[in-house]
Amino acid sequence: MVIDPLSLSKNELIKWIKYTLKHYNIKLKKKLSQVMLIDPKSYRKIFDTVTKCIDDTRNNVVTEIGSGFGTLTASLARASSLYIIGIELDKRFVxxxxxxxxxxxxxxxVVSDATLLLQSMRSIDMVVGNLPYHITSDLLTIIGR
Structure with missing residues (x-):
């Protein structure tokens, strides 16, 4: 089921995440710095920031690092002028x-390591995500190039 976190309360979002984790038998991995965004207000801030940056003269390619449940992915995809490339390392979320x-x-x-994939990508207009802590500095260095 694809949900819209912008239309849910925090409690509804937490309930959905817990259900989905159990349904797919997923336990978050500490070694991958997996944490889930559970605040609809945070989703709204990210969504509003990204949609303010939309430029009709560009492709508006948004790369999301750590797509996880696809909640941010789905929210951004609803802004129809955006093309979203979601990158997820953990195959359990596929x-x-x-x-x-x-x-x-x-x-x-794309199921891949973002630190490897981003180095070969062109035409990225924006990068978003709930970044995994253990690769944040590497990702920022790659994105900054």
């Missing part, structure tokens, strides 16, 4: 992310 990709023609999901 069944969830495939549903997001199937629901939006402007979303592609």
């Amino acid at each position: 069944p969830i992310l495939r549903k997001v990709q199937e629901s939006f023609i402007n979303v592609d999901i």
Whole structure:
């Protein structure tokens, strides 16, 4: 099920995340610095910031690092002029992310290490994500190039 975190309360979002973790038998991995964004207000801030940056003269390619459940991915995909490339390292999230990709023609999901993939990508207009702590400095260095 693809949800819109912008339309949920914090309690509803937490309940959905817990259900989804249990349904897919996923336990968050500390070694991957996996944490889930559970505040709809934070989703709203990210969404508003990204949509303010939309420029009709550009492709508006948004790369999301650590797509996880696809909640931010789906929110951004609803802004139809954006093309979202979601990058997720953890293959356990693939069944969830495939549903997001199937629901939006402007979303592609790549299962890969973002630190490796970003080095070869061109035409990225924006990078968003709930960045994994253990790779933040590496990612910022790569993005800054």
